[in-house]
Amino acid sequence: MMLGEDTEPAAVWKAVGDEALRRGIRSIVMMGAHWETLGNRIEVAMNPNPGKNPVAYVAPEKYENFKLTADLPMGTRVIGMLREAGLDAHANATFDFIHDTYLVLIRMFPEQKTNIPVVIISANARMDPHLHARIGTTVRPLRYEDVLVVGSGGAVHNLYRNNWMQMVLWRDNLAMPFPPQDCMLAFRQAVHDAFTMNTGPGVRRAVTRLMKHPLFREAHGTDEHFIPACFVAGAAGDKEDEGEPNTFLAECWELVNMANSQFQLGSWE
């Protein structure tokens, strides 16, 4: 897991956490890649004492003592906003956080006690890009209230195409004994361009359209790691966002064929 190691993306998340604290960000609203709900449902994490699901290939001491803080008042508000938008949103009082979100939070707030409270919104298992963009659009107004919106998935993430031998034999997930496949490089570039060469509704259209890209199924064996990108594109893809910079921050390649790219949509101001 790239956030288990000291990588460029890990340093970027630390910087984002520092900036969030400096600016007095009061809540973080996140969608990850590992929580999907069935039917039309969308759920919001409302467990007052969330635990952590274990993560493979990361030493437990790197995460087991980190204290997670759920933002229940903000969660109630998010449920209300989603319902008002016509979405089938419900509280989930027993959800335990998964590594897609808590490893990011640990990198943001390594001191633990400076942890900003968090709301996690589930994805919907139908994996409709436009529905998830709409969820992002629905929570978008919170950005004007010192709330940071985060999507945590992957630009290229196909476990069936990864090179696992280096992990199995040497526990080295970041080794690059040979380059990524051309199709992975091409899709990574398409993601990069969709985010950085569009603004406003253009970024929402470009990012959701990537699920129809001819190389999408090569780059994503399943849909769930791309869905958070649609969520953030919705959150920063309004007419009012037109002209705002969308910036590439960092990336690392993992298991040869998996690209972990970080983007900032909009500016802090």
Ligand SMILES: [Fe+2]
């Ligand atoms: Fe994942």
